Amino acid sequence: MMEFQGYRRPDGQVGTRNYVGILSTVVCANEVAEDIARQVDGAVSFTHHQGCCQTPLDIQRVNAVLIGLGSNPNLASVLLVSLGCESTAIEEIVAGIRKTGKRVEVITIQEHGGAARTRAEGTRIVEDMVSDASSQKTEACPLSDIVLGLKCGSSDTTQGLSATPVIGVASDRIVAAGGTSVLGEVTEFIGAEHIVARHAANETIGKQIIAMVNRMEGRAKAVGCDMRGGQPTGGNIKGGLSTIEEKSLGAIAKAGTAPIQAVYEYGVKPTVKGLVVMDSPGREPEILTGLAAAGCNLIAFATGRGAPQGFPFVPVVKLTGNAQTWERMHDHMDMSVAGIIEGTESIPEAGERLLDRILEVASGARTRSEITGYTRAMDIYVLGPVI
Amino acid sequence: MKRDAIVIGQEDNVATALRDLTAGELVSAGIGASSLSVTLVDPVIFGHKFATRAIFKGHEIVKYGEVIGRATADIPQGAHVHVHNIESLRGRGDLA
Numbered sequence: 300m301m302e303f304q305g306y307r308r309p310d311g312q313v314g315t316r317n318y319v320g321i322l323s324t325v326v327c328a329n330e331v332a333e334d335i336a337r338q339v340d341g342a343v344s345f346t347h348h349q350g351c352c353q354t355p356l357d358i359q360r361v362n363a364v365l366i367g368l369g370s371n372p373n374l375a376s377v378l379l380v381s382l383g384c385e386s387t388a389i390e391e392i393v394a395g396i397r398k399t400g401k402r403v404e405v406i407t408i409q410e411h412g413g414a415a416r417t418r419a420e421g422t423r424i425v426e427d428m429v430s431d432a433s434s435q436k437t438e439a440c441p442l443s444d445i446v447l448g449l450k451c452g453s454s455d456t457t458q459g460l461s462a463t464p465v466i467g468v469a470s471d472r473i474v475a476a477g478g479t480s481v482l483g484e485v486t487e488f489i490g491a492e493h494i495v496a497r498h499a500a501n502e503t504i505g506k507q508i509i510a511m512v513n514r515m516e517g518r519a520k521a522v523g524c525d526m527r528g529g530q531p532t533g534g535n536i537k538g539g540l541s542t543i544e545e546k547s548l549g550a551i552a553k554a555g556t557a558p559i560q561a562v563y564e565y566g567v568k569p570t571v572k573g574l575v576v577m578d579s580p581g582r583e584p585e586i587l588t589g590l591a592a593a594g595c596n597l598i599a600f601a602t603g604r605g606a607p608q609g610f611p612f613v614p615v616v617k618l619t620g621n622a623q624t625w626e627r628m629h630d631h632m633d634m635s636v637a638g639i640i641e642g643t644e645s646i647p648e649a650g651e652r653l654l655d656r657i658l659e660v661a662s663g664a665r666t667r668s669e670i671t672g673y674t675r676a677m678d679i680y681v682l683g684p685v686i
Numbered sequence: 687m688k689r690d691a692i693v694i695g696q697e698d699n700v701a702t703a704l705r706d707l708t709a710g711e712l713v714s715a716g717i718g719a720s721s722l723s724v725t726l727v728d729p730v731i732f733g734h735k736f737a738t739r740a741i742f743k744g745h746e747i748v749k750y751g752e753v754i755g756r757a758t759a760d761i762p763q764g765a766h767v768h769v770h771n772i773e774s775l776r777g778r779g780d781l782a
Contacts, residue, residue, distance in 0.1 A: 456732065456733035460692055460694065460702055460704075460733075464694055464750075490774075490776050491752070493776075494752050494753075536768075536769055538733050539702065539703075539731070539732075539733035539734035539735060539768070541735070541747075541754065541755060541767070541768050541769050541772050541774075542754050542755040542772065542773070542774035542775075542776070543774055543776050544752070544753065544754040544755060544774060544775070544776055545749055545750075545754040545755070548749065548750040548752055548754065549750075552694070552750055556751075639692065640692075640704050641688075641704070642688045642689030642690060642692075642704050642714075642716065643688055643689075645716055645718060645719050646692075646694070646718070647718055647719055648719070
Protein backbone atom coordinates (compact mmCIF):
# COMPACT_ATOMS: atom_id res chain seq x y z
CA MET A 300 0.00 0.00 0.00
CA MET A 301 1.28 3.44 -0.88
CA GLU A 302 1.64 5.63 2.20
CA PHE A 303 3.46 8.69 3.45
CA GLN A 304 4.23 10.15 6.86
CA GLY A 305 2.02 13.21 7.23
CA TYR A 306 0.65 15.60 9.86
CA ARG A 307 -3.04 14.86 10.42
CA ARG A 308 -4.79 18.12 11.39
CA PRO A 309 -7.89 18.50 13.62
CA ASP A 310 -10.13 18.95 10.53
CA GLY A 311 -8.86 15.73 8.93
CA GLN A 312 -6.65 17.36 6.30
CA VAL A 313 -3.07 16.10 6.12
CA GLY A 314 0.01 18.29 6.01
CA THR A 315 3.23 17.29 4.29
CA ARG A 316 4.99 20.03 6.27
CA ASN A 317 4.54 21.43 9.77
CA TYR A 318 5.25 25.14 9.63
CA VAL A 319 3.91 28.06 11.57
CA GLY A 320 2.59 30.48 8.94
CA ILE A 321 2.95 34.24 9.23
CA LEU A 322 0.50 35.81 6.81
CA SER A 323 0.59 39.45 5.91
CA THR A 324 -2.98 40.79 5.60
CA VAL A 325 -1.92 43.70 3.37
CA VAL A 326 1.08 44.72 1.28
CA CYS A 327 1.96 47.32 3.94
CA ALA A 328 2.63 44.67 6.60
CA ASN A 329 5.00 42.52 4.51
CA GLU A 330 8.22 43.74 6.14
CA VAL A 331 7.16 42.77 9.64
CA ALA A 332 5.85 39.36 8.53
CA GLU A 333 9.16 38.64 6.79
CA ASP A 334 11.24 39.85 9.74
CA ILE A 335 9.45 37.57 12.22
CA ALA A 336 9.83 34.57 9.90
CA ARG A 337 13.58 35.25 9.68
CA GLN A 338 13.80 35.31 13.50
CA VAL A 339 12.11 31.98 14.18
CA ASP A 340 13.20 28.57 12.93
CA GLY A 341 10.13 26.62 11.82
CA ALA A 342 8.13 29.66 10.70
CA VAL A 343 7.51 30.86 7.15
CA SER A 344 5.91 34.04 5.88
CA PHE A 345 3.44 34.64 3.08
CA THR A 346 3.51 38.14 1.62
CA HIS A 347 1.69 39.69 -1.34
CA HIS A 348 0.82 43.02 -2.93
CA GLN A 349 -2.91 43.22 -2.18
CA GLY A 350 -5.32 44.02 0.62
CA CYS A 351 -6.06 47.72 0.18
CA CYS A 352 -7.22 50.27 -2.42
CA GLN A 353 -8.90 47.63 -4.58
CA THR A 354 -12.41 46.88 -5.79
CA PRO A 355 -14.71 45.23 -3.20
CA LEU A 356 -14.70 42.05 -5.31
CA ASP A 357 -10.93 41.84 -5.16
CA ILE A 358 -10.88 42.54 -1.43
CA GLN A 359 -13.35 39.68 -0.92
CA ARG A 360 -11.02 37.49 -2.95
CA VAL A 361 -8.00 38.49 -0.84
CA ASN A 362 -9.99 37.63 2.31
CA ALA A 363 -10.95 34.24 0.88
CA VAL A 364 -7.43 33.43 -0.33
CA LEU A 365 -5.90 34.35 3.05
CA ILE A 366 -8.45 32.04 4.73
CA GLY A 367 -7.49 29.32 2.25
CA LEU A 368 -3.77 29.78 2.82
CA GLY A 369 -4.17 29.83 6.60
CA SER A 370 -6.31 26.68 6.39
CA ASN A 371 -3.70 24.80 4.33
CA PRO A 372 -2.77 21.67 6.32
CA ASN A 373 0.96 22.36 5.90
CA LEU A 374 0.52 25.12 8.50
CA ALA A 375 0.13 24.02 12.14
CA SER A 376 -0.90 27.49 13.32
CA VAL A 377 -1.09 31.01 11.94
CA LEU A 378 -0.10 34.54 12.90
CA LEU A 379 -1.71 37.32 10.88
CA VAL A 380 0.29 40.54 10.63
CA SER A 381 -1.95 43.55 10.02
CA LEU A 382 -1.11 47.23 9.56
CA GLY A 383 -4.46 48.32 11.00
CA CYS A 384 -6.07 50.54 8.37
CA GLU A 385 -6.29 48.07 5.45
CA SER A 386 -9.45 46.91 3.69
CA THR A 387 -9.11 43.18 4.37
CA ALA A 388 -11.62 41.82 6.90
CA ILE A 389 -9.34 40.62 9.69
CA GLU A 390 -12.10 39.18 11.93
CA GLU A 391 -13.55 37.24 9.01
CA ILE A 392 -10.11 35.83 8.11
CA VAL A 393 -9.40 34.79 11.70
CA ALA A 394 -12.80 33.11 12.02
CA GLY A 395 -12.36 31.39 8.65
CA ILE A 396 -9.01 29.87 9.52
CA ARG A 397 -10.10 28.90 13.06
CA LYS A 398 -12.76 26.64 11.53
CA THR A 399 -9.89 24.19 10.88
CA GLY A 400 -9.31 24.01 14.65
CA LYS A 401 -5.84 25.53 14.49
CA ARG A 402 -4.54 28.39 16.61
CA VAL A 403 -4.75 31.83 14.94
CA GLU A 404 -3.44 35.11 16.39
CA VAL A 405 -3.33 38.67 15.03
CA ILE A 406 -0.83 41.45 15.66
CA THR A 407 -1.44 44.97 14.39
CA ILE A 408 1.42 47.34 13.66
CA GLN A 409 -0.52 50.56 14.28
CA GLU A 410 -1.85 49.24 17.63
CA HIS A 411 1.50 47.97 18.89
CA GLY A 412 3.12 51.26 17.95
CA GLY A 413 5.47 50.46 15.10
CA ALA A 414 7.43 47.68 13.49
CA ALA A 415 9.96 47.09 16.29
CA ARG A 416 7.33 46.44 18.98
CA THR A 417 5.19 44.35 16.62
CA ARG A 418 8.19 42.26 15.60
CA ALA A 419 9.06 41.62 19.24
CA GLU A 420 5.52 40.61 20.19
CA GLY A 421 5.03 38.59 17.00
CA THR A 422 8.31 36.75 17.47
CA ARG A 423 7.28 35.73 21.00
CA ILE A 424 3.90 34.40 19.77
CA VAL A 425 5.46 32.51 16.86
CA GLU A 426 8.13 30.94 19.10
CA ASP A 427 5.33 29.51 21.27
CA MET A 428 3.49 28.29 18.18
CA VAL A 429 6.59 26.54 16.83
CA SER A 430 7.16 24.91 20.21
CA ASP A 431 3.60 23.50 20.15
CA ALA A 432 3.79 22.50 16.48
CA SER A 433 7.06 20.65 16.93
CA SER A 434 5.48 18.14 19.29
CA GLN A 435 2.94 17.00 16.68
CA LYS A 436 3.88 13.55 15.41
CA THR A 437 3.50 12.28 11.88
CA GLU A 438 1.40 9.25 11.09
CA ALA A 439 1.07 6.88 8.14
CA CYS A 440 -1.36 8.42 5.65
CA PRO A 441 -2.74 6.85 2.45
CA LEU A 442 -2.09 8.22 -1.05
CA SER A 443 -5.68 9.51 -0.99
CA ASP A 444 -4.58 12.25 1.45
CA ILE A 445 -2.43 13.84 -1.26
CA VAL A 446 -3.94 17.00 -2.74
CA LEU A 447 -1.68 17.49 -5.76
CA GLY A 448 -1.31 20.82 -7.52
CA LEU A 449 -0.37 20.66 -11.22
CA LYS A 450 1.92 23.19 -12.86
CA CYS A 451 4.23 23.57 -15.86
CA GLY A 452 6.40 26.44 -16.94
CA SER A 453 9.48 27.64 -18.81
CA SER A 454 8.67 25.07 -21.47
CA ASP A 455 10.61 23.57 -24.36
CA THR A 456 10.08 20.80 -26.93
CA THR A 457 10.77 18.03 -24.39
CA GLN A 458 8.15 19.14 -21.88
CA GLY A 459 4.94 17.99 -23.60
CA LEU A 460 6.62 14.71 -24.58
CA SER A 461 7.98 13.78 -21.17
CA ALA A 462 7.50 15.81 -17.98
CA THR A 463 3.81 16.75 -18.42
CA PRO A 464 2.55 13.26 -19.40
CA VAL A 465 4.65 11.83 -16.53
CA ILE A 466 2.81 14.11 -14.09
CA GLY A 467 -0.40 12.92 -15.79
CA VAL A 468 0.46 9.31 -14.88
CA ALA A 469 1.11 10.24 -11.22
CA SER A 470 -2.05 12.37 -11.09
CA ASP A 471 -4.13 9.47 -12.45
CA ARG A 472 -2.69 7.17 -9.78
CA ILE A 473 -3.47 9.63 -6.97
CA VAL A 474 -7.01 10.16 -8.28
CA ALA A 475 -7.56 6.41 -8.67
CA ALA A 476 -6.48 5.96 -5.03
CA GLY A 477 -9.13 8.46 -3.92
CA GLY A 478 -6.92 11.55 -3.78
CA THR A 479 -7.30 14.98 -5.34
CA SER A 480 -5.53 16.72 -8.17
CA VAL A 481 -5.99 20.41 -9.03
CA LEU A 482 -5.48 21.72 -12.58
CA GLY A 483 -5.14 25.49 -12.97
CA GLU A 484 -3.53 27.41 -15.81
CA VAL A 485 -6.81 27.93 -17.63
CA THR A 486 -4.88 30.05 -20.15
CA GLU A 487 -3.27 26.82 -21.36
CA PHE A 488 -6.68 25.35 -22.28
CA ILE A 489 -7.15 27.83 -25.14
CA GLY A 490 -7.32 25.80 -28.33
CA ALA A 491 -8.01 22.56 -26.50
CA GLU A 492 -10.86 23.73 -24.25
CA HIS A 493 -13.30 21.51 -26.20
CA ILE A 494 -11.08 18.54 -25.33
CA VAL A 495 -10.77 19.53 -21.65
CA ALA A 496 -14.56 19.96 -21.58
CA ARG A 497 -15.00 16.44 -23.01
CA HIS A 498 -13.06 15.12 -20.01
CA ALA A 499 -15.67 16.62 -17.67
CA ALA A 500 -17.68 14.14 -15.59
CA ASN A 501 -20.89 15.67 -16.98
CA GLU A 502 -22.17 18.27 -19.44
CA THR A 503 -22.71 21.00 -16.84
CA ILE A 504 -19.07 20.84 -15.75
CA GLY A 505 -18.01 20.83 -19.42
CA LYS A 506 -19.96 24.04 -20.01
CA GLN A 507 -18.39 25.59 -16.90
CA ILE A 508 -14.94 24.82 -18.30
CA ILE A 509 -15.74 26.47 -21.66
CA ALA A 510 -17.21 29.48 -19.84
CA MET A 511 -14.08 29.78 -17.69
CA VAL A 512 -11.83 29.78 -20.79
CA ASN A 513 -14.04 32.37 -22.51
CA ARG A 514 -13.88 34.55 -19.41
CA MET A 515 -10.07 34.29 -19.31
CA GLU A 516 -9.89 35.26 -22.99
CA GLY A 517 -12.38 38.07 -22.37
CA ARG A 518 -10.13 39.58 -19.68
CA ALA A 519 -7.27 39.78 -22.19
CA LYS A 520 -9.59 41.14 -24.90
CA ALA A 521 -10.76 43.87 -22.51
CA VAL A 522 -7.23 45.28 -22.63
CA GLY A 523 -6.97 44.77 -26.39
CA CYS A 524 -5.11 41.43 -26.51
CA ASP A 525 -6.16 38.44 -28.63
CA MET A 526 -4.71 35.37 -26.89
CA ARG A 527 -5.86 32.92 -29.56
CA GLY A 528 -4.49 34.63 -32.66
CA GLY A 529 -0.96 33.83 -33.78
CA GLN A 530 -0.93 30.42 -32.06
CA PRO A 531 1.11 28.31 -32.33
CA THR A 532 3.92 30.87 -32.55
CA GLY A 533 6.65 30.80 -35.21
CA GLY A 534 9.03 29.36 -32.62
CA ASN A 535 6.51 26.63 -31.72
CA ILE A 536 6.16 25.64 -35.39
CA LYS A 537 9.94 25.52 -35.80
CA GLY A 538 10.05 23.27 -32.72
CA GLY A 539 7.54 20.87 -34.31
CA LEU A 540 4.16 21.97 -32.96
CA SER A 541 1.67 22.13 -35.85
CA THR A 542 -1.60 23.36 -34.31
CA ILE A 543 -2.96 25.21 -31.26
CA GLU A 544 -4.67 21.98 -30.17
CA GLU A 545 -1.32 20.18 -30.08
CA LYS A 546 0.32 22.98 -28.10
CA SER A 547 -2.44 23.11 -25.50
CA LEU A 548 -2.56 19.32 -25.16
CA GLY A 549 1.15 19.31 -24.35
CA ALA A 550 0.41 21.44 -21.29
CA ILE A 551 -2.81 19.79 -20.11
CA ALA A 552 -1.29 16.30 -20.43
CA LYS A 553 -0.20 16.86 -16.81
CA ALA A 554 -3.84 16.33 -15.76
CA GLY A 555 -3.79 12.74 -17.01
CA THR A 556 -6.95 11.00 -18.15
CA ALA A 557 -9.23 11.16 -15.10
CA PRO A 558 -12.66 12.78 -15.46
CA ILE A 559 -12.97 16.37 -14.19
CA GLN A 560 -15.29 16.31 -11.18
CA ALA A 561 -15.76 20.03 -10.51
CA VAL A 562 -14.74 23.56 -11.48
CA TYR A 563 -13.75 26.14 -8.86
CA GLU A 564 -12.94 29.81 -8.66
CA TYR A 565 -9.35 30.82 -7.89
CA GLY A 566 -8.05 29.62 -4.53
CA VAL A 567 -11.22 27.75 -3.53
CA LYS A 568 -10.74 24.45 -1.72
CA PRO A 569 -12.28 21.48 -3.55
CA THR A 570 -15.14 19.78 -1.73
CA VAL A 571 -14.94 16.69 -3.96
CA LYS A 572 -12.16 14.17 -4.53
CA GLY A 573 -10.68 13.45 -7.94
CA LEU A 574 -9.42 15.76 -10.68
CA VAL A 575 -10.76 19.31 -10.47
CA VAL A 576 -10.18 22.52 -12.43
CA MET A 577 -9.46 25.82 -10.70
CA ASP A 578 -9.57 29.21 -12.44
CA SER A 579 -6.03 30.57 -12.50
CA PRO A 580 -3.57 32.20 -14.82
CA GLY A 581 -0.31 30.37 -15.52
CA ARG A 582 2.14 32.80 -13.92
CA GLU A 583 4.02 31.22 -11.01
CA PRO A 584 3.28 33.56 -8.08
CA GLU A 585 -0.47 33.59 -8.70
CA ILE A 586 -0.98 29.91 -9.50
CA LEU A 587 1.29 28.57 -6.75
CA THR A 588 -0.59 30.77 -4.27
CA GLY A 589 -3.94 29.66 -5.71
CA LEU A 590 -3.02 25.98 -5.40
CA ALA A 591 -1.84 26.50 -1.81
CA ALA A 592 -5.08 28.35 -0.96
CA ALA A 593 -7.03 25.45 -2.49
CA GLY A 594 -5.41 23.16 0.09
CA CYS A 595 -2.78 21.47 -2.08
CA ASN A 596 -0.20 19.81 0.15
CA LEU A 597 2.25 19.16 -2.69
CA ILE A 598 2.77 20.56 -6.19
CA ALA A 599 4.27 18.77 -9.23
CA PHE A 600 5.91 21.18 -11.68
CA ALA A 601 7.07 20.22 -15.19
CA THR A 602 9.72 22.42 -16.77
CA GLY A 603 11.80 22.26 -19.94
CA ARG A 604 14.23 25.09 -19.57
CA GLY A 605 14.36 25.13 -15.78
CA ALA A 606 11.89 27.19 -13.71
CA PRO A 607 13.36 27.55 -10.20
CA GLN A 608 10.31 28.83 -8.25
CA GLY A 609 8.89 27.15 -5.19
CA PHE A 610 6.41 28.24 -2.54
CA PRO A 611 6.96 29.05 1.17
CA PHE A 612 5.00 26.17 2.68
CA VAL A 613 3.98 23.75 -0.07
CA PRO A 614 6.79 21.59 -1.49
CA VAL A 615 7.13 21.90 -5.27
CA VAL A 616 8.63 18.88 -7.06
CA LYS A 617 10.39 19.96 -10.26
CA LEU A 618 10.86 17.57 -13.11
CA THR A 619 12.47 18.05 -16.47
CA GLY A 620 12.85 15.90 -19.57
CA ASN A 621 15.69 18.04 -20.88
CA ALA A 622 19.08 16.44 -20.09
CA GLN A 623 20.89 19.75 -20.56
CA THR A 624 18.54 21.52 -18.11
CA TRP A 625 19.03 18.68 -15.63
CA GLU A 626 22.80 19.37 -15.81
CA ARG A 627 22.75 23.15 -16.03
CA MET A 628 19.88 23.88 -13.61
CA HIS A 629 20.61 20.94 -11.30
CA ASP A 630 20.38 23.10 -8.14
CA HIS A 631 16.70 23.65 -8.90
CA MET A 632 15.56 20.28 -10.31
CA ASP A 633 14.22 17.36 -8.25
CA MET A 634 13.87 14.68 -10.90
CA SER A 635 15.04 13.97 -14.43
CA VAL A 636 12.76 12.26 -16.92
CA ALA A 637 15.29 12.82 -19.72
CA GLY A 638 15.40 9.05 -20.22
CA ILE A 639 12.11 9.40 -22.11
CA ILE A 640 13.69 11.80 -24.60
CA GLU A 641 16.82 9.63 -24.77
CA GLY A 642 14.56 6.69 -25.59
CA THR A 643 15.57 4.62 -22.56
CA GLU A 644 12.57 5.04 -20.22
CA SER A 645 8.82 4.88 -20.90
CA ILE A 646 6.28 7.45 -19.67
CA PRO A 647 4.54 4.89 -17.37
CA GLU A 648 7.90 3.91 -15.80
CA ALA A 649 8.80 7.54 -15.14
CA GLY A 650 5.29 8.12 -13.74
CA GLU A 651 5.88 5.40 -11.13
CA ARG A 652 9.20 6.99 -10.18
CA LEU A 653 7.48 10.36 -9.78
CA LEU A 654 4.83 8.80 -7.56
CA ASP A 655 7.60 7.36 -5.33
CA ARG A 656 9.26 10.78 -5.21
CA ILE A 657 5.95 12.45 -4.32
CA LEU A 658 5.54 10.07 -1.36
CA GLU A 659 9.14 10.73 -0.22
CA VAL A 660 8.65 14.50 -0.40
CA ALA A 661 5.25 14.22 1.30
CA SER A 662 7.07 12.35 4.12
CA GLY A 663 9.58 15.17 4.56
CA ALA A 664 12.28 14.78 1.88
CA ARG A 665 13.19 18.34 0.97
CA THR A 666 12.77 19.73 -2.51
CA ARG A 667 15.42 21.77 -4.26
CA SER A 668 13.36 24.96 -3.95
CA GLU A 669 13.14 24.40 -0.17
CA ILE A 670 16.87 23.71 0.12
CA THR A 671 17.89 26.72 -1.96
CA GLY A 672 15.28 28.98 -0.35
CA TYR A 673 13.88 29.79 -3.78
CA THR A 674 10.37 29.88 -2.33
CA ARG A 675 9.19 33.45 -2.66
CA ALA A 676 7.05 33.11 -5.83
CA MET A 677 3.77 34.25 -4.35
CA ASP A 678 0.99 36.73 -4.91
CA ILE A 679 -2.79 36.77 -4.95
CA TYR A 680 -4.48 36.82 -8.39
CA VAL A 681 -6.84 39.79 -8.57
CA LEU A 682 -8.98 40.99 -11.46
CA GLY A 683 -9.69 44.68 -11.01
CA PRO A 684 -7.62 47.84 -10.97
CA VAL A 685 -5.58 49.16 -8.08
CA ILE A 686 -7.39 52.29 -6.97
CA MET B 687 15.32 -1.12 -26.21
CA LYS B 688 16.37 2.40 -27.12
CA ARG B 689 13.68 4.42 -28.90
CA ASP B 690 14.11 6.98 -31.68
CA ALA B 691 10.63 8.45 -31.33
CA ILE B 692 7.70 8.51 -28.92
CA VAL B 693 3.98 7.89 -29.28
CA ILE B 694 2.13 9.48 -26.34
CA GLY B 695 -1.39 8.03 -26.62
CA GLN B 696 -2.37 4.48 -27.54
CA GLU B 697 -4.69 5.73 -30.34
CA ASP B 698 -2.19 8.20 -31.85
CA ASN B 699 -1.36 8.01 -35.57
CA VAL B 700 1.77 10.18 -35.24
CA ALA B 701 5.06 9.76 -33.37
CA THR B 702 7.45 12.53 -32.31
CA ALA B 703 11.17 12.29 -33.16
CA LEU B 704 13.49 12.15 -30.13
CA ARG B 705 16.53 13.01 -32.28
CA ASP B 706 17.10 14.15 -35.87
CA LEU B 707 16.00 11.22 -38.05
CA THR B 708 16.83 10.67 -41.74
CA ALA B 709 14.74 9.50 -44.70
CA GLY B 710 14.95 5.75 -45.27
CA GLU B 711 15.80 5.05 -41.62
CA LEU B 712 13.94 2.21 -39.84
CA VAL B 713 13.03 3.81 -36.52
CA SER B 714 11.63 2.49 -33.25
CA ALA B 715 8.82 4.51 -31.68
CA GLY B 716 8.04 3.86 -28.01
CA ILE B 717 4.37 3.55 -27.10
CA GLY B 718 3.86 3.01 -23.37
CA ALA B 719 6.09 0.08 -22.38
CA SER B 720 6.19 -1.35 -25.94
CA SER B 721 7.28 0.02 -29.31
CA LEU B 722 6.58 -0.08 -33.05
CA SER B 723 8.84 0.21 -36.11
CA VAL B 724 8.39 2.60 -39.02
CA THR B 725 10.55 3.29 -42.09
CA LEU B 726 10.74 7.04 -42.67
CA VAL B 727 10.08 8.51 -46.10
CA ASP B 728 11.13 12.05 -45.06
CA PRO B 729 13.80 13.46 -42.77
CA VAL B 730 12.17 14.31 -39.41
CA ILE B 731 14.08 16.52 -36.98
CA PHE B 732 13.88 16.42 -33.16
CA GLY B 733 10.45 17.44 -31.86
CA HIS B 734 8.74 16.99 -35.23
CA LYS B 735 6.17 14.32 -36.07
CA PHE B 736 5.82 11.50 -38.60
CA ALA B 737 2.86 9.29 -39.49
CA THR B 738 2.95 5.83 -37.89
CA ARG B 739 0.36 4.67 -40.45
CA ALA B 740 -1.09 6.07 -43.67
CA ILE B 741 -3.46 9.01 -43.06
CA PHE B 742 -5.82 9.99 -45.87
CA LYS B 743 -6.69 13.55 -46.81
CA GLY B 744 -9.48 14.88 -44.55
CA HIS B 745 -8.76 12.34 -41.80
CA GLU B 746 -7.91 13.29 -38.24
CA ILE B 747 -4.41 13.55 -36.82
CA VAL B 748 -4.34 12.05 -33.32
CA LYS B 749 -1.71 12.84 -30.65
CA TYR B 750 -2.15 12.58 -26.84
CA GLY B 751 -5.14 10.39 -27.78
CA GLU B 752 -6.90 13.55 -29.04
CA VAL B 753 -7.53 15.19 -32.42
CA ILE B 754 -4.89 17.87 -33.05
CA GLY B 755 -5.92 18.63 -36.65
CA ARG B 756 -6.86 17.22 -40.05
CA ALA B 757 -4.79 16.01 -43.00
CA THR B 758 -4.86 18.39 -46.00
CA ALA B 759 -3.22 15.76 -48.23
CA ASP B 760 -2.74 12.00 -48.24
CA ILE B 761 0.10 11.28 -45.80
CA PRO B 762 1.96 7.99 -46.27
CA GLN B 763 3.34 6.02 -43.32
CA GLY B 764 6.72 7.45 -42.29
CA ALA B 765 6.10 10.91 -43.78
CA HIS B 766 6.76 14.18 -41.94
CA VAL B 767 3.49 15.54 -40.47
CA HIS B 768 3.43 19.29 -39.95
CA VAL B 769 1.87 22.57 -41.10
CA HIS B 770 2.40 21.65 -44.79
CA ASN B 771 0.01 18.70 -44.64
CA ILE B 772 -2.27 19.22 -41.62
CA GLU B 773 -4.53 22.06 -40.47
CA SER B 774 -6.04 23.09 -37.15
CA LEU B 775 -9.78 22.71 -36.65
CA ARG B 776 -9.81 25.56 -34.13
CA GLY B 777 -9.85 29.33 -34.27
CA ARG B 778 -11.02 29.31 -37.90
CA GLY B 779 -13.69 31.70 -39.10
CA ASP B 780 -14.68 29.39 -41.97
CA LEU B 781 -15.38 26.50 -39.57
CA ALA B 782 -16.92 28.50 -36.74
